[in-house]
Amino acid sequence: MSWLSEKLAKKWFNAGQMHLIERLLREQGRKHVRSYVIAFAMMGVIAACTTFSAYIMKDIIDRIFVDRSIEAMWAIGGAIVTIYVVKGFATYGQQVTLTRIANNIVAEIQTRIFDKMLAMDIAFYNRSHSTEFIARQAFISSAASGALNMLITALGRDILTTLGLTFAMFQQDPVLAVLAVVIMPGAIIGVRKLGAKAKKVMMTEFSGFASILESLQETAQGIRVVKSFTLEGHMRARQSEAIRSFESAANKLARVQSRSSPLMETFAGVAIAAVVVYGGYRVIYNGAEPGNFFAFITALLLATEPVKRVARLQVDLSTSLMGVEMLYEFLDQQEPEKETGTELELKVTQGRVEFQQVEFSYRAGEQVLNGIDFVAEPGETTALVGRSGGGKTTTMAMLLRFYEPTGGRILIDGQDIAQCSRRSLRSQIGYVGQDSFLFKGSIRDNIAYGRPGASEDEIVAAAKAAFAHDFITGFENGYDSPVGEQGMQLSGGQRQRIAIARAFLKNAPLILLDEATSALDTESERAVQEALKQLCAGRTTLVIAHRLSTVAKAERICVIESGKVIEMGRQDQLLAKGGVYALLHKTQFESAALLAEAAAE
Structure with a gap:
């Protein structure tokens, strides 16, 4: 935080937001400090090019339009091309660098979220809906990179550009510069209170997004119940309500985020009008050089956009920091299954x-x-x-x-x-439950989960022991046949025998069977029972x-x-x-x- 003015930061952000920003910089900023320095340097070049664009306006007016110099026309034209070529390459470098950093941060956070999920115990999953994890991956994982890049861009591109153009304005006319500088900051102060509202609305939007995912997932997974109980209308109404809630929150967020525009445009208009009136008066009545005035007004016009972005920073950043806050709330939860490594084998x-x-x-x-x-x-x-x-x-x-x-x-x-x-x-321990879960993939993949790295012969031997080989080879693609989501392309008895084959491949000395045949018909139960008899032979079985x-x-x-x-x-x-x-x-x-x-x- 040494390069971010502490006083300015505390004016814009509350204590909670400051803590999140400091933690982000500590955990992620340090890892990418070299890349951020490169991006920052590129932004400095962009700011310098933008400032030179304002400076050159003086020569355009005085040397070309007043003095009518052909030599100056060609020289200034070449300088303009050079400025914008350099600015274009610097913009490219900045965008590519920041995007690579953002992608790396998103990938790391997605990995951390998934690792955290694996470290949580069964009780955590009992009290959480699975769509929460999907929503976190889709919504929260990009929040950290977005917040950091927003800060870096505001500091490097917008603030440096504003400082450069402000310096140019003072160089051309200190009185006019003071007039502009006094008026414009009022806009920044005026939008500070919008951040808290944006965060509150964003939380509602996230809840609506999670509800949409929840309804989609439950409809897909429970489609047989939906169809058999003719619940299409109920599920449609439920989803429509979730979509309307999400749409309403999104519209409200757009209104909150856009409230700064009338304020900013009003202040910008007042500042530009005051400068035009005062500057025009000086040129008309006091004989001031028109080139200085046009250079000044160009700098002022160029400065309005970065100033508006800086003014909106607290509002825009609040939405990203809400995602960061949710991310850290999840990552900071205790891991009941975390072990020290000193446990006995x-x-x-x-x-x-x-x-x-x-x-x-x-x-x-x-x-x-x-x-x-x-x-x-x-x-x-x-x-x-x-x-x-x-x-x-x-x-x-x-x-x-x-x-x-x-x-x-x-x-x-x-x-x-x-x-x-x-x-x-x-x-x-080898475990076979009543509802044997199969992962998306082939039959071979699902049997191999019993012991990753097992050979083809071992997989086939396990399937034969589970009395599954015959029906597997009866499929067109054999062991490469897809099982579908949760194994729905197979019958209940077939799923159970694949689960038993998985347990065979694991070859564990202890076997747990949780009502492994209760949901099967008589014929399927007979086949599964025979497979279980083979599995349990010589093993301690509960x-x-x-x-x-x-x-x-x-x-x-x-x-x-x-x-x-x-x-x-x-x-x-x-x-x-x-x-x-x-x-x-x-x-x-x-x-x-x-x-x-x-x-x-």
């Missing part, structure tokens, strides 16, 4: 998983896990069953460290996973299942209710006990029998 030797009185709550006073206590023995399948909302999925999420226990411990082969790095923990038939052969079944394990044992033991599991089993199979009878009729 988890070593899985047998695969014994033990939950010791684990407690957890999403919100204060709403306990979800109330002392979960069980052991999943190595190489065996442990099933978690129970009514919805009992805490089964949360229990599995705790093992992946999506959330941290508020009490108790989780051990793997005697190692407290809270003391181990998340990367080493998750690298030992299964969440609503269909009790899928876990009938599990070595251990844990019945979870109200965040506690209330029953545990093999299926025959639990049925003989006649407790909660027996009731669930009876209810489920009686319902299945009634459905079968109804279908037979």
